[in-house]
Amino acid sequence: MTAEMTPLTARRTGPLQGRARVPGDKSISHRALILGAMTVGDTTVSGLLEGEDVLHTADVMRALGARLERGEDGVWHIHGVGVGGFMSPAAPLDFGNSGTGCRLVLGAVAGSPVTATFDGDASLRKRPMRRVLDPLEKMGARVIEAAEGGRLPLTLQGAADPVPITYESPVPSAQLKSAVLLAGLAAPGETTVIEAEASRDHTERLLKHFGAKIVSRPHGAHGRRITLQGQPELEPAPVLVPADPSSAAFPLVAALIVPGSELVLEAVMTNPLRTGLFTTLREMGANIEELEKRSDGGEEVADLRVRAGALKGVEVPAERAPAMIDEYPILAVAAACAEGVTRMKGLQELRVKESDRLAATADMLRANGVTVEIEGDDLIVHGKGRPAGGGEVVTHMDHRIAMSALVLGLVSENPVRIDDSAFIATSFPGFVDLMRGLGADLT
Numbered sequence: 001m002t003a004e005m006t007p008l009t010a011r012r013t014g015p016l017q018g019r020a021r022v023p024g025d026k027s028i029s030h031r032a033l034i035l036g037a038m039t040v041g042d043t044t045v046s047g048l049l050e051g052e053d054v055l056h057t058a059d060v061m062r063a064l065g066a067r068l069e070r071g072e073d074g075v076w077h078i079h080g081v082g083v084g085g086f087m088s089p090a091a092p093l094d095f096g097n098s099g100t101g102c103r104l105v106l107g108a109v110a111g112s113p114v115t116a117t118f119d120g121d122a123s124l125r126k127r128p129m130r131r132v133l134d135p136l137e138k139m140g141a142r143v144i145e146a147a148e149g150g151r152l153p154l155t156l157q158g159a160a161d162p163v164p165i166t167y168e169s170p171v172p173s174a175q176l177k178s179a180v181l182l183a184g185l186a187a188p189g190e191t192t193v194i195e196a197e198a199s200r201d202h203t204e205r206l207l208k209h210f211g212a213k214i215v216s217r218p219h220g221a222h223g224r225r226i227t228l229q230g231q232p233e234l235e236p237a238p239v240l241v242p243a244d245p246s247s248a249a250f251p252l253v254a255a256l257i258v259p260g261s262e263l264v265l266e267a268v269m270t271n272p273l274r275t276g277l278f279t280t281l282r283e284m285g286a287n288i289e290e291l292e293k294r295s296d297g298g299e300e301v302a303d304l305r306v307r308a309g310a311l312k313g314v315e316v317p318a319e320r321a322p323a324m325i326d327e328y329p330i331l332a333v334a335a336a337c338a339e340g341v342t343r344m345k346g347l348q349e350l351r352v353k354e355s356d357r358l359a360a361t362a363d364m365l366r367a368n369g370v371t372v373e374i375e376g377d378d379l380i381v382h383g384k385g386r387p388a389g390g391g392e393v394v395t396h397m398d399h400r401i402a403m404s405a406l407v408l409g410l411v412s413e414n415p416v417r418i419d420d421s422a423f424i425a426t427s428f429p430g431f432v433d434l435m436r437g438l439g440a441d442l443t
């Protein structure tokens, strides 16, 4: 990541057209590297997202003793060290901008007899880690040192003999759930996580794929109760990473709001715990077709055909938040281009993302002439068709704010400029070229 800011401007463009495949899913990519490193033997990963966040996780796995190599064909080869097989790294582990990498590896290290220092960039240093450290301490890990409130940089001593726990998660967070499950791999007996609202289940699916015994049952109206049998012998298995629906969201919304557009986005993961955005957009009147539905590497995928058309404002229920948590900034852009009011409810978790995304999303729209309110944890956007634009958006080291603002600029009356495009590479390397290839004016 360069220290210099790299501004970028998006201008109103003609119809977007063509086919594209967005990079691999970020959540699955992190997990494939971490779990591959915890098997004994060789795992191959195809379609890995080679964004900066995931590359940080790859370096971290190397520092913990696993061997990872990228073949010339783009397939990654991981030589794992097995559950409990990590070594103490010689230097602090650098997670860059990535909350997922950091929180998942906290869990993996908590169940290993090693000591490691965790660090990251200025954005990651602000993010809450206490929520993950609480259950990991119950399992026997010790925080040797941490910044105020348990934040990074922090040093964790993993448990030599981790204890299995039953943990009722106070926040709907797949990162928290995954940290407990990864620590539970090294504990004897059953580790259980109960969540009131189901979060993305890629850790559970991949653990099963690698041979662990893990059972997920419904809990209450929207939740799950997940039980992992500890100390499995994880078996290497090839992983195929499907295209990331959270990245597909940007060209997809662009195609919906730029008049006359039609795009096909290939092999997008349609795991129901990730597709809240598609549900919401369809409720708004969007034309999104799923073609060639298939199953690829344990996940459902489809080609998405998207056509531009009029959108109307809707109310988005709070219980849908976990299934579209990363998509609110781009949904807010769609809402600004719809007719009528969109109310997005229960967005408290947005305040602790790569930026305070609730405030950053509201500011992005306001800077471009859109009327927005924040009421408690709800975001309310007054849609009026075509926004005025003409604003400069402060991205706060947040890739999703950067990409959302650029999509807004493709349809606004006046250009939209972002202060820094560098962080887009954390999750979507090649975004600018891909969008230009479809017809976007980004300079």
Ligand code: S3P
Pocket: 026, 027, 028, 100, 172, 173, 174, 175, 176, 178, 199, 200, 325, 326, 349
């Ligand atoms: C992720 C979970 C979500 C999401 C993040 C990726 C994951 O965070 O925002 O981009 O891969 O587990 P939380 O689990 O903290 O909600």
